[in-house]
Amino acid sequence: MAAEVIIALDAMGGDHAPAMVIRGAHIALKRYPQARFMLFGDESKIRPLMARYRKLTERSTIQHTDEAISGEAKPSVALRSGRRSSMRLAIDAVADGRAHCVVSAGNTGALMAMSKFVLKTVPGIDRPAMASYFPTRRGESVMLDLGANVECDADNLVQFAVMGDVFARTVLGLVQPVVGLLNVGSEDMKGNDAVREAAQRLRSAFSPISYHGFVEGNDIADGTVDVVVTDGFTGNIALKTAEGTAKLILEFFRSAFRHSILGRIGYLFARGALLKLRGRLDPRRYNGAMFLGLQGIAVKSHGSADALSFANAIAVAIDMRKNGFLEKIRDELERLQAHAAPIAKPQSATV
């Protein structure tokens, strides 16, 4: 039998919380009967919503708190005055060992600040990064950072490359993932100082990472590399631009089918294939950004997530736990750093 996984849920985070958190946990439990949940939030709201889910009620505990972090709260304020918030208590449960992972659809900045403060970063990592995977022409790739670090220097980018490499090995199961740095062109001289310096270090003979070079925006969908490394500002905008574009084109297709009789007939025939495609492109399938570089598993769901999306974010957390991600990332980082200490700092003039 599969081992039990205990998930701490911030029941009050997200636009549709707590209802979608509870329904999301219900959906996740059907997929992973070995899951247990700790729901943090307003018991008077959570309890009635649980009533219809007998199985979920059996496998959950409710930890009451009146406080919740608002979507507008500054991370520093949330950190200082949110010690009794549903988000913070859920993170504390992971730090104390009462839960294996935490999932929240709440304020991203607050979740990152609190997770970093409470769970601490893995030795060798200055700042954690948000990562997610997405569909490409060749399968799936992972991109980081997606918004945790708005300004990044070369050190951060090199560390993101290391974390992305380990993530692709352990969770995506790739033997030798290929890593690229997102830039405005492929030539060496392109980009800002941070990407140019990071590229120089990743290209160094001491780097155990299979470094492809610079990649451009169109390489994301092409799947040119397995791991796309970028700063949080660019990564966040690239991810949301891709999501927005995909949504728009699906709408264009829908209206093309709808606005002519032949289009409607064509749709009826092709419906099966199109629904399958729609499933494959459903952004809800890719919900759940992982916080990499922490000594604990924390997953951020989209704030606007519905129950199905939230269930996918829970699934991401369960997968990380089941794959022993934390142990592997710690081991791999140690191994990488032993072999690759020089990539952690600028090289001498010969490089």
Added chain:
Amino acid sequence: MAAEVIIALDAMGGDHAPAMVIRGAHIALKRYPQARFMLFGDESKIRPLMARYRKLTERSTIQHTDEAISGEAKPSVALRSGRRSSMRLAIDAVADGRAHCVVSAGNTGALMAMSKFVLKTVPGIDRPAMASYFPTRRGESVMLDLGANVECDADNLVQFAVMGDVFARTVLGLVQPVVGLLNVGSEDMKGNDAVREAAQRLRSAFSPISYHGFVEGNDIADGTVDVVVTDGFTGNIALKTAEGTAKLILEFFRSAFRHSILGRIGYLFARGALLKLRGRLDPRRYNGAMFLGLQGIAVKSHGSADALSFANAIAVAIDMRKNGFLEKIRDELERLQAHAAPIAKPQSATV
């Protein structure tokens, strides 16, 4: 009868030059019989390619030069040692008043550096920006900068907002275009110093620009604003990410139709509607990035452009000339600066 427009073409710029430049000019001439061309480049290569286009030969002159700027050349090197290059001579023709506009599919950085040096910027603009329009849910929007300025401060972003506003008024014909700043969230505290300071100035009561606020990546395709303002690093990556995503999804659809018999039958019925949609989304339709802020019309085509794409870039240049873009942008900038001098520099604490 429409007035004659003389277009200087860098015949040697682009992956498929000079053949696609000549065929592109031929296509453009069929659409705009009032066009004349000055082709700059290797006459021994250009002349034989022209032979089959009688009309184009009649309306073109060839200005021979052996030199061309390579795709890898650093802008500073191109500027210093490329004085006899096809690109430079084409720009010179605009500066001298022999041509009305220049179009090149060559090295972007070199084209920007040379255009800025030769044509000069409009008073009040420190750095020109690259702009392009693209399809959205609500029609078309314009985005800038797309890669001319990898690092931008708040001054640059405010100037881009002014140029984008004028462009949307004069070329897109909008009465009161709405301008947004691309960021990782809509809240005031989000983003880096440059976007936060630019936002504060655009929000000021002195600003005549209809400023929407921060927009996110998904707002680009949504058409939330008419003008999306961002730095050249982010803008370049967002544009290419959108292009790559669109291309991938069209391929997914193609294979969905192909991989089942019902899909194939459905495609036969819906073919007309789908081909129309494909035409609407064809990236070649949106080829041609305008350099805004220069005292001359310069348009950059994609380096990988084919003849049809290149013809569209020529059309963009002709449109700018026919709409009197240069005169209007000069007038509008003067008017805006008279009313809005304060937005050009940081406000006092009350703003």
